[in-house]
Each structure stands twice: as C-alpha cells, then as structure tokens.
Amino acid sequence: MxxxxxxxxxxxxxxxxxxxRAAELLGRVPSNVSTRIQQIEAEIGVPLFQRDKRPMELTxxxxxxxxYVDRILNLADEAQQTVNPATPAGVLRVGSMExxxxxxxxxxxxxxxxxxxxxTIDLSTAPTRQLVDALxxxxxxxALIAVPEGEWWLAQDELDKVxxxxxxxxxxxxPGHPEVQHPGEIKxxxxxxxxxxxxxxxxxxxxxxxxxxxxxxxxxxxxxxxxAMVACTAVGSCFSILPRSVLDLVPEVSRFTTRYxxxxxxxxxxxxxxxxxxxxxxREMLLDSSDIKGTNNNAAE
Amino acid sequence: MxxxxxxxxxxxxxxxxxxxRAAELLGRVPSNVSTRIQQIEAEIGVPLFQRDKRPMELTxxxxxxxxYVDRILNLADEAQQTVNPATPAGVLRVGSMExxxxxxxxxxxxxxxxxxxxxTIDLSTAPTRQLVDALxxxxxxxALIAVPEGEWWLAQDELDKVxxxxxxxxxxxxPGHPEVQHPGEIKxxxxxxxxxxxxxxxxxxxxxxxxxxxxxxxxxxxxxxxxAMVACTAVGSCFSILPRSVLDLVPEVSRFTTRYxxxxxxxxxxxxxxxxxxxxxxREMLLDSSDIKGTNNNAAE
DNA sequence: GACTTAAATTCTGAAAAAGAGAATACACAT
DNA sequence: ATGTGTATTCTCTTTTTCAGAATTTAAGTC
Numbered sequence: 001m002x003x004x005x006x007x008x009x010x011x012x013x014x015x016x017x018x019x020x021r022a023a024e025l026l027g028r029v030p031s032n033v034s035t036r037i038q039q040i041e042a043e044i045g046v047p048l049f050q051r052d053k054r055p056m057e058l059t060x061x062x063x064x065x066x067x068y069v070d071r072i073l074n075l076a077d078e079a080q081q082t083v084n085p086a087t088p089a090g091v092l093r094v095g096s097m098e099x100x101x102x103x104x105x106x107x108x109x110x111x112x113x114x115x116x117x118x119x120t121i122d123l124s125t126a127p128t129r130q131l132v133d134a135l136x137x138x139x140x141x142x143a144l145i146a147v148p149e150g151e152w153w154l155a156q157d158e159l160d161k162v163x164x165x166x167x168x169x170x171x172x173x174x175p176g177h178p179e180v181q182h183p184g185e186i187k188x189x190x191x192x193x194x195x196x197x198x199x200x201x202x203x204x205x206x207x208x209x210x211x212x213x214x215x216x217x218x219x220x221x222x223x224x225x226x227x228a229m230v231a232c233t234a235v236g237s238c239f240s241i242l243p244r245s246v247l248d249l250v251p252e253v254s255r256f257t258t259r260y261x262x263x264x265x266x267x268x269x270x271x272x273x274x275x276x277x278x279x280x281x282x283r284e285m286l287l288d289s290s291d292i293k294g295t296n297n298n299a300a301e
Numbered sequence: 302m303x304x305x306x307x308x309x310x311x312x313x314x315x316x317x318x319x320x321x322r323a324a325e326l327l328g329r330v331p332s333n334v335s336t337r338i339q340q341i342e343a344e345i346g347v348p349l350f351q352r353d354k355r356p357m358e359l360t361x362x363x364x365x366x367x368x369y370v371d372r373i374l375n376l377a378d379e380a381q382q383t384v385n386p387a388t389p390a391g392v393l394r395v396g397s398m399e400x401x402x403x404x405x406x407x408x409x410x411x412x413x414x415x416x417x418x419x420x421t422i423d424l425s426t427a428p429t430r431q432l433v434d435a436l437x438x439x440x441x442x443x444a445l446i447a448v449p450e451g452e453w454w455l456a457q458d459e460l461d462k463v464x465x466x467x468x469x470x471x472x473x474x475x476p477g478h479p480e481v482q483h484p485g486e487i488k489x490x491x492x493x494x495x496x497x498x499x500x501x502x503x504x505x506x507x508x509x510x511x512x513x514x515x516x517x518x519x520x521x522x523x524x525x526x527x528x529a530m531v532a533c534t535a536v537g538s539c540f541s542i543l544p545r546s547v548l549d550l551v552p553e554v555s556r557f558t559t560r561y562x563x564x565x566x567x568x569x570x571x572x573x574x575x576x577x578x579x580x581x582x583x584r585e586m587l588l589d590s591s592d593i594k595g596t597n598n599n600a601a602e
Numbered sequence: 603g604a605c606t607t608a609a610a611t612t613c614t615g616a617a618a619a620a621g622a623g624a625a626t627a628c629a630c631a632t
Numbered sequence: 633a634t635g636t637g638t639a640t641t642c643t644c645t646t647t648t649t650c651a652g653a654a655t656t657t658a659a660g661t662c
Contacts, residue, residue, distance in 0.1 A: 001306035002377065008302070019610060029651050034611055036649090045385045054609080054658050061384045068380030072373055076303065079369030083362045084346045320639060330622055335640055337620090352639080355629050 002043060004076055006036045007069045010048065013037060014066045017055050071138065081276035088277040089118035095131040095143040096123060098194065100266055102226055103245035104165055105144075108289045112282065119278045129197030135159065135271060142270045142279060146199035160274070164286050165266040167243040169200060173257040174236040180259060183208045190219040192229045192238035203264060204241040303344060305377055307337045308370045311349065314338060315367050318356050372439065379442075382577035389578040390419035396432040396444040397424060399495065401567055403527055404546035405466055406445075409590045413583065420579045430498030436460065436572060443571045443580055445587075447500035458573065465587050466567040468544040470501060474558040475537040481560060484509045491520040493530045493539040504565060505542040 012022040013033060023030040041047050048062035058066060077090045096105060101123065109121060124140065131143040136158070144164065173186065180186055191208070193201040201220075221238050223229045230250050232238040241261065247253055268283060313323040314334060324331040342348050349363035359367060378391045397406060402424065410422060425441065432444040437459070445465065474487065481487055492509070494502040502521075522539050524530045531551050533539040542562060548554055569584060 001304060001309070003302060003304045005302035020608085030610070031612080031652080032650055038611090044381055045387065051610080052658075056610085065380055065384045068376055068383070072376050072380070075369055075373050075376065079366055079373070080345055082369070083366045086346065321637085331639070332623080332641080333621060339640090353629075355638080357639085 002040070004073065006040055007073055009033055009036045010040055011066065011069050011073060013049075013056070014058055014062065017057070019056070074138065078274075078276060081278055085277040087118060088116050088281045090276070090278055091120045091122055092142070092276070092278045092282055093122040093140040094124075094282070095134055095140040096125050097128060097131070097144060097146060097198070097266070098125050098226060099167075099200070099243050099246045100144045100165065101125045103243065103249055104266070104289070108285055111289075112285050115285070116278070116281055119281070121282075127194055127197035127201075128199040132159070132269070135269060138271070141274060141276075142268060142282070144266055145269055146264050147267050158272070159269045160272050161267045161269045162283065162287075163265050164268045164290050165245070167245060167264050167266055169203060169241055169261045169264045170244050170247050171259040171261050172230070172233050172240045172242060172247065173259075174233055174239065175255040175257070177239075177257040179257060186239055188233075188237060188239045190221045190238045192221045192223050192232040192240040194224075195222060200241060200243070200264065203262065207241075207261060303341070305374065307341055308374055310334055310337045311341055312367065312370050312374065314350075314357070315359055315363065318358070320357070375439065379575075379577060382579055386578040386581075388419065389417050389582045391577070391579055392421045392423055393443070393577070393579045393583055394423040394425075394441040395583070396435055396441040397426050398429060398432070398445060398447060398499075398567070399426050399527060400468075400501070400544050400547045401445045401466065402426045404544065404550055405567070405590070409586055412590075413586050416586070417579070417582055420582075422583075428495055428498035428502075429500040433460070433570070436570060439572070442575060442577075443569060443583070445567055446570055447565050448568050460570045461573050461575070462568045462570045463584065463588075464566050465569045465591050466546070468546060468565050468567055470504060470542055470562045470565045471545050471548050472560040472562050473531070473534050473541045473543060473548065474560075475534055475540065476556040476558070478540075478558040480558060487540055489534075489538060489540045491522045491539045493522045493524050493533040493541040495525075496523060501542060501544070501565065504563065508542075508562060 009022065009026060009028075012026055013019055016022045016025070019030050019033050019037070023033045026033070037048065044065070046061045046065075047059055048065060050057045050059055074091075081088075081090050105123070109123070112119075113121065122140075124134075126134065128143075128145040128147075131140070131145050134140045135143050146167070147161065171180070171186075173180070174188060177187060178185070191201075191204060193204060195201075221232060223232065226242060226246050229238075229240045229242065233240050233256070243264070244260075247258065250256075268286060270279065310323065310327060310329070313327055314320055317323045317326065320331050320334050320338070324334045327334070338349065345366070347362045347366075348360055349366060351358045351360055375392075382389075382391050406424070410424070413420075414422065423441075425435075427435065429444075429446040429448075432441070432446050435441045436444050447468070448462065472481070472487075474481070475489065478488060479486070492502075492505060494505060496502075522533060524533065527543060527547050530539075530541045530543065534541045534557070544565070545561075548559065551557075569587060571580065
C-alpha cells in the first residue's frame with residue numbers, strides 16, 4: 001500500500017521538477033526515487049508526470065494529486081507534533097506582512113532557529129487579507145497580520161488571535177516637505193502602497209478620505225517592497241504610510257518629514273485549535289521579543 | 302517511514318478494540334497487526350493503547366491520533382478516487398434525513414450496491430442541521446437534506462446542492478379526527494417531532510405559529526423515529542407532520558386524518574468541489590429514482 | 603542531422619522489512 | 633489458583649527496498 005515516504009518523494013520531485021535534485025535533497029539515489037514515483041503511478045493507475053518533456057512536468061492529474069499529497073503530509077506532520085509535544089519539531093509555515101518580516105522577525109527568527117533547530121520555519125509574506133485566506137485554506141499554519149481596531153471583516157471566532165507587536169503607523173513625506181496637520185496639506189499626488197489586501201493601505205486610504213474631502217481622487221502607486229516605497233518617497237513623487245518599526249530601519253530617516261498617524265497592532269493568528277508544540281514555542285518567542293508582553297494572551301490556553 | 306497501511310491497521314484496531322478482530326477484518330495475522338501498532342508507537346514516540354486494560358483502550362494521545370488518521374485516510378481515498386475516475390470505488394459517506402432514509406433510500410441503495418459493488422456506502426442519519434455541520438467538518442461526503450424554500454440559514458455557496466426528491470409535507474392527525482383548515486382546529490396538545498435541527502420540525506413550528514396565534518405554547522414531544530411518531534399519533538396524544546413518501550409506508554394510513562401542508566424538497570449537498578466518481582454515480586442513481594428528473598442539475602458539471 | 607550532455611530509467615545483487623505460524627506472556631474470569 | 637481468550641515475542645520465509653552500474657531518452661550545439 002501507499003507509503004507516506006513515497007508521497008514525500010513525489011512532492012519533492014514535483015517541487016523540483018527533477019528526479020536527480022529531489023534524490024539529492026532526500027538523501028536517496030535517483031533510481032530509487034524514480035521507482036517510487038512509478039509505484040505510485042501504478043497504484044493510482046494514472047501517470048503523474050509527462051516523461052516526454054525534459055524539465056519534467058506534472059500531468060493534470062499530477063497537479064490534483066499533488067494538492068492532496070500536500071494536505072496529507074501536512075496533516076501527518078501536525079498529528080505527530082500534536083500527539084507528542086515533548087519535542088518541538090517539524091515544519092511551521094509562517095505567513096507575515098512585509099513590514100513585520102522586515103522589522104520584527106529577523107532577530108526573533110535567528111534566535112528561534114538557534115534554540116529550536118529541529119523546527120523548520122517556512123516563511124512567506126503577503127498582505128493581511130491574503131494571509132487570512134491562506135490560513136483558512138491551510139496553506140500556512142499561522143500568520144502575523146494587522147487587525148484594524150474596532151471593525152474587522154472576519155467573523156469573530158473564525159481564527160484564534162493574540163496581539164504581538166504594538167505598531168505606530170507613520171506618515172512619511174519627502175525630505176524638506178513642510179509639517180502637515182491634514183491630508184489636504186500633503187503635496188505629492190500619489191500614495192506609495194502595497195497591493196490591495198494590505199491593512200495599512202486600507203487604513204491609509206481611510207485617513208486620506210476621512211479628513212481631506214478635496215482629495216477625492218487619491219492616486220496609488222503600487223510597490224512591492226518597503227525599499228521601493230521609501231525610494232519613491234525620497235524622490236518626492238510619492239508619500240507613504242508605514243509602521244515606525246520599519247521607519248527605524250531607513251538610513252537617514254531624519255531627513256524626511258514624518259508624522260504619527262495611528263496605532264495598528266500586529267496579531268498572531270491561527271486556525272482555531274491549532275496548537276503544535278512548534279507553534280507554541282514560536283508564539284512564546286514572539287511574545288518575549290514583543291512590546292505587549294503577556295497581556296491577554298492566555299485566552300487560548 | 303509511516304505507511305498508510307499501518308494507519309488503516311491502527312484505525313481498525315481502534316474501532317474494534319481488538320487486535321484479533323482487526324486482523325481478521327483486514328485479512329492479516331494478529332502478530333503482524335500487533336507489530337505494526339508498535340511500529341507506529343515507536344515512530345511517534347507515544348503509546349496509543351493502554352495494554353493493561355483488557356478490552357484494549359485508546360490512550361488520550363491515541364484518541365487525538367485516531368482523529369488525524371481518519372482525516373488522512375479519507376483524504377488519501379478521496380485523492381485516489383478524484384485522480385482516477387475510471388473506476389468508482391472506495392468509501393462514500395452518505396448522511397441522510399430520517400425520512401429520506403426510510404422512504405427513498407432502501408430501493409436506490411439496493412440497486413446501487415448491485416451495480417457498483419466496489420463502492421462501500423457508509424450511511425448515517427441525522428437532522429438537516431447536524432448533517433450540514435457534519436458535511437462542513439468532513440465527517441461525511443454528501444448529505445440528503447431539506448432546504449426550506451426561500452430562506453436558508455446557510456451561505457449561498459458554502460455547499461453544492463442539487464434537488465433530488467419532491468416531498469409533500471403532510472399533517473397527520475389521529476384516526477377519527479375531523480378535517481382541519483387552521484392550526485387552531487387541531488385537538489391534540491403536542492406535536493411529535495424530531496430533535497431540533499430538523500427542517501420539517503422548523504417548518505411545522507412556523508406553520509403552527511403563523512396561522513394560530515392562540516396556540517402560542519406549542520408542546521413538542523420529541524421522538525427518535527417515524528415509527529414512534531406515527532404510534533404517538535395513532536394513540537391520539539399527538540399529531541405530527543411528515544412527508545407523504547413516509548406516510549405511504551404506514552400501514553392503514555387511510556384510518557388517519559391527513560391534510561396537505563406544503564412542499565419541502567430534498568437536496569443532495571456536498572462540499573464545494575467534491576466530485577469523486579463514486580459520488581457521481583451515486584448522484585446519477587438518485588436522480589434516476591427521483592421525481593425531479595434532470596431539471597437544473599447540470600450547474601455543477 | 604550527427605554529436606554532446608545531462609537526466610531519467612532499467613537491471614542486478616545485497617540489505618532490510620514484512621509476513622505467517624508456533625510459542626509465550628498476560629489480563630480477566632470463575 | 634487456574635482456565636480462557638488475547639496480545640505479544642520469536643523464528644523463519646518471502647517480499648520489498650536500496651544502491652550502483654549500464655542503458656535509454658530528451659534537448660541543445662555545431
């Protein structure tokens with residue numbers, strides 16, 4: 001019958017599109033990997049790869065099967081971790097906003113991988129909205145997201161959440177720009193921001209709208225990184241809004257004109273009930289490096 | 302590494318609480334089953350059974366692990382079926398209302414198991430509400446439920462649905478009871494009905510309330526089967542509301558007073574995207590034995 | 603279109619694991 | 633205590649997995 005090892009082999013080959021590379025990564029010999037794939041194909045009765053293409057390509061069925069295999073292997077990993085909490089180990093799939101990944105995670109993650117070398121952290125970044133989707137679709141295990149205070153477009157108990165970082169959202173204006181009190185006084189025509197789904201962008205847009213009725217047509221220049229965002233602002237063509245913790249990383253911030261806007265805390269969210277030891281130590285680690293130390297974070301216990 | 306066969310063995314032993322019986326059911330020898338269990342325990346590092354109890358009992362970790370194993374094996378089965386639609390096979394977990402199971406399924410299922418002996422049908426019954434929960438929690442694969450026309454407490458696209466049976470909801474009054482036009486004219490004090498979550502019960506209550514304002518305190522006698530419901534009504538202490546198809550099964554119905562109330566169609570629902578060949582032939586079979594033949598049932602194709 | 607190259611597959615013998623069946627240990631009953 | 637039905641251990645046989653060499657195959661190069 002089917003072996004989880006075979007499924008892991010299939011997953012690796014599918015990812016690498018190569019028997020040889022997969023074999024190296026798995027510490028096996030190519031002939032072995034090749035046969036295991038063929039065994040799976042024989043068992044399910046469907047070819048998984050197109051052998052007549054040289055960078056090996058998955059067949060349509062292969063794609064579907066890979067999706068199932070991913071879910072099965074994640075479940076198996078989670079089962080192992082949940083049932084034997086003695087040793088945090090395995091994979092923890094972390095999703096994070098760009099800002100948190102830039103300003104908060106590097107230190108914490110370095111520390112974490114030293115203390116828990118058995119845990120592999122799989123980090124990906126995306127805007128808050130997409131992170132929530134990924135979480136609910138089981139593509140990641142936990143996410144660092146910005147929850148706008150008060151209103152919240154996700155049902156109350158659809159996710160477990162703990163506040164982790166207190167962030168001040170700052171207005172960043174080009175160097176030499178005069179201080180402003182109202183959105184209307186901002187000179188650059190466009191806001192540099194991330195793709196839709198980003199909570200900060202949403203908050204920024206609200207602030208612009210709410211206070212400056214004249215500024216009804218807010219232009220948005222979409223960027224893919226904070227470096228790009230700051231660069232655009234430095235040049236004077238845009239202004240931007242970003243957390244103070246990221247601002248602190250910008251060399252020579254003092255040349256820019258900045259202004260405090262609002263609070264926007266970062267939360268650590270999971271699917272309800274997800275509680276592997278790897279995740280628990282990860283959460284502890286984040287709370288330790290946090291400025292909101294030990295507030296209401298025992299609700300989930 | 303872990304073998305799906307091992308997981309299936311563990312599941313069987315956990316179900317049967319016996320190595321010997323599990324071995325028989327799986328066509329294996331007990332020593333083999335015993336060792337596979339021990340291999341799993343060695344791999345996950347946690348004992349799954351309490352060996353000092355004689356009907357073997359799962360440990361706490363065993364319970365948790367069993368839950369994961371169930372999900373993993375169901376996924377694997379679904380993967381196999383989805384990816385190779387050639388041969389409908391494997392397990393199809395069907396949930397049904399009591400009424401449908403009584404009046405509609407026996408014939409259809411008998412026919413089905415003759416035509417598709419490779420498919421094992423796992424039938425359970427529950428009220429509509431609970432069936433929907435079970436479906437979303439992945440405890441069953443499809444469900445035969447009553448969707449009240451118009452209003453519907455489930456989000457539009459949370460489930461895929463097809464109408465299967467046209468049901469007439471009938472009022473059943475004790476033998477000799479005079480014909481009624483309004484709820485107020487009903488003599489028995491109590492309605493015999495299933496547990497809350499039953500759509501028919503909900504519709505019944507609405508009908509009673511909507512038309513008879515005097516009858517504000519409707520007493521409900523909860524029953525667990527239609528036989529009990531009919532028996533209570535025969536005795537004269539209750540009245541009841543049930544689909545005509547079930548009524549047709551009652552011996553000597555003609556002695557009772559009956560009256561048509563409303564339509565309440567039965568739908569076949571699945572999680573969105575669930576489409577194994579076993580399910581597809583099951584759906585075809587139901588549609589064939591249905592009175593709503595081939596209406597709007599190609600939306601899901 | 604032949605040649606090169608890198609990669610997948612097939613073939614083979616050695617090593618490891620799983621299986622059956624008999625013997626043993628164990629929990630619960632009387 | 634002693635018997636009975638189960639689970640486990642032990643031993644041997646069969647099956648499967650694995651590594652390494654040989655072979656085939658797909659794509660790029662002259």
